Amino acid sequence: MADLGQIESATIQTQVYQRLREGLFDGAFSPGQSLTIRNLAAGLGTSPMPVREALQRLVAERALVQLPNRTFQVTPFTTEMFRELTRVRMSVEGLAAGEAARRTRAEDVRMLQKLNKTMIRGIEKNDSDAIMKSNFRFHFALYELAQMPQLMDIINGLWLRASPYLMNAHRNLEDPQPFFRAGTLFHDRLIEACIANDHRIAARAMAGDIWYSARYFRRNMELVNTGTAKKTKTPKQSKSRKD
Secondary structure (H helix, E strand, O other): OOOOOOOOOOOHHHHHHHHHHHHHHHOOOOOOOEEOHHHHHHHHOOOHHHHHHHHHHHHHOOOEEEOOOOOEEEOOOOHHHHHHHHHHHHHHHHHHHHHHHHHOOHHHHHHHHHHHHHHHHHHHOOOHHHHHHHHHHHHHHHHHOOOOHHHHHHHHHHHHHHHHHHHHHHHOOOOHHHHHHHHHHHHHHHHHHHHOOOHHHHHHHHHHHHHHHHHHHHHHHHHHHHOOOOOOOOOOOOOOOOO
16 A cells, blocks of 8 residues: 555545545556555544545546445556547647647746756656656646636546556556657657747647557557567657757
8 A cells, every 4th residue: 555644634635635636646556456445544544534535536536436345446447448538638638738839928938948858857867756747747837828727627637547557657668768758859849839839739749749658558558468569659859959
């Protein structure tokens, strides 16, 4: 069981929910993993009630499923489900990237460049946790620029469902460097689109980033399941990158 840290404040229900959400985002829970109210309550230092309510809320958000024996489970991986989730993310997050590009200012570009450089430094240090955190910050900083709060709610829900699968895949990659570097190249394209305020290019670049990541994930699952691997073509480096 992951060590989630005990909760001290009085707003127990909200904090339990947020802590479990963070665990899903960070990959503390794996696809198909069973979760019991008793174990989670013990780990968080709370009574069972707020844990039960938080888990039921996550079931409603389709991040978890409830089993007949009163336990809960991180939604198991299926190829069909992941394919659908990927297509929805490409559409929704592509829309957010396009709307962000319309509104991007010079200071926003500098922020995105800084975040992408942080991800590159994480790659150079082979620090997977830093890489994933900087990737998350880049994406959500970009989406926030769209100034569409309802769209942000949808994206948060999509990432909540996708993160356990993606984080699990990233940790099992035999050679993660090409995968992570490809992500920074897609980020370069997004930054260029923001500089040009070109919503079409931004939407395509974001869809490409998500598609590439999902394809790499599926190939990794093939490797795990069959012992064979197929190469995924890496995007070309942007001409305008200034490292």
